[in-house]
Amino acid sequence: MKKDIKINDLIVKSGEKISRIITVPGTTYELPITVINGVEDGKVFLATAGVHGCEYPGIQALVELAQEIEPEEVYGAIIFIQAVNSPALYGRRAYICPADEENKNYNHISPGNKNGTTAERVSAFIFDEIVPQCDFHVDMHSGDIVEDLEEFIAVCATEDDAMRDFCIEVAKHTCFTHRIISHGRRELYNSSAIDRGVPGLLFERGGQGILNWDEVERDKDDIISICQSLEILGGEPYDNSDGQIFYPRHYWDEAHHTGLFYKFVETGDEVKKGQKLGEIRDIFGNLLEEITAVYDGRIKISNNTMGVSKGDDTFMYGNTRESD
Numbered sequence: 001m002k003k004d005i006k007i008n009d010l011i012v013k014s015g016e017k018i019s020r021i022i023t024v025p026g027t028t029y030e031l032p033i034t035v036i037n038g039v040e041d042g043k044v045f046l047a048t049a050g051v052h053g054c055e056y057p058g059i060q061a062l063v064e065l066a067q068e069i070e071p072e073e074v075y076g077a078i079i080f081i082q083a084v085n086s087p088a089l090y091g092r093r094a095y096i097c098p099a100d101e102e103n104k105n106y107n108h109i110s111p112g113n114k115n116g117t118t119a120e121r122v123s124a125f126i127f128d129e130i131v132p133q134c135d136f137h138v139d140m141h142s143g144d145i146v147e148d149l150e151e152f153i154a155v156c157a158t159e160d161d162a163m164r165d166f167c168i169e170v171a172k173h174t175c176f177t178h179r180i181i182s183h184g185r186r187e188l189y190n191s192s193a194i195d196r197g198v199p200g201l202l203f204e205r206g207g208q209g210i211l212n213w214d215e216v217e218r219d220k221d222d223i224i225s226i227c228q229s230l231e232i233l234g235g236e237p238y239d240n241s242d243g244q245i246f247y248p249r250h251y252w253d254e255a256h257h258t259g260l261f262y263k264f265v266e267t268g269d270e271v272k273k274g275q276k277l278g279e280i281r282d283i284f285g286n287l288l289e290e291i292t293a294v295y296d297g298r299i300k301i302s303n304n305t306m307g308v309s310k311g312d313d314t315f316m317y318g319n320t321r322e323s324d
């Protein structure tokens with residue numbers, strides 16, 4: 001007999017779809033969730049969105065998919081968390097969780113701490129109660145309000161070669177043209193792979209606080225295609241095995257000064273090692289720092305704000321060569 005999906009006091013039986021808010025134990029934090037438990041056996045798929053609350057296309061994609069997919073179509077089960085960080089969504093805040101006592105960023109604290117701050121408890125709830133039930137996890141992001149982004153899919157650089165190769169194969173069933181390897185550790189999808197042994201991917205599509213409906217459709221298509229590749233949904237997955245450009249490494253540049261940020265390249269530009277990408281000046285116009293490329297690459301994310309604080313990200317660019 002096919003098993004129930006149990007998440008705290010939520011029990012979803014075979015053939016049921018339930019959407020509701022769960023109050024995370026030990027907090028007053030409200031987590032929206034939809035569980036679609038299929039009639040037939042199969043894998044369990046998890047998609048999360050809104051870890052950063054103003055990254056809209058992924059949130060909207062899950063709002064729609066949760067309404068559209070019915071249990072009769074599902075082999076196994078599908079779990080959607082439409083907005084992990086709903087306080088930031090409704091509070092219009094970039095990066096951080098405003099309900100957290102220390103304004104923590106969910107992508108810096110996975111897999112959480114059930115005795116920690118509010119966001120750490122929410123993270124622990126996801127990683128202790130939900131992720132272990134799942135076979136695959138996709139975390140859906142965009143550039144945040146201040147970020148101009150060229151879309152890409154990211155694969156965790158786990159030490160488990162078989163898992164990494166499997167994630168790459170699944171990533172090829174999406175329409176993303178650009179694929180990067182991430183050496184991150186505390187993001188949700190990296191933590192799923194490293195801490196819980198659940199393979200995962202990260203979508204980066206959209207940005208600047210824009211709800212772009214073409215991006216929503218591509219996010220939906222890619223989630224469906226991944227579920228098809230995992231045989232959770234019927235139909236043929238998209239095949240992009242020849243179409244993805246691979247970046248084995250990428251570089252985040254951080255501002256070393258607080259000041260005025262000027263950029264000389266745009267997202268999507270190809271840049272050369274040593275090329276001047278931008279500069280930071282003080283309020284009187286004096287040069288504080290020049291930002292130059294550490295290797296040949298392609299600008300994937302660039303900051304859009306005039307003012308920056310020391311430590312803020314300015315550019316992220318991918319490098320298509322192993323060495324230069």
Ligand SMILES: [Zn+2]
Nearest residue numbers: 052055141142
């Ligand atoms: Zn994000």
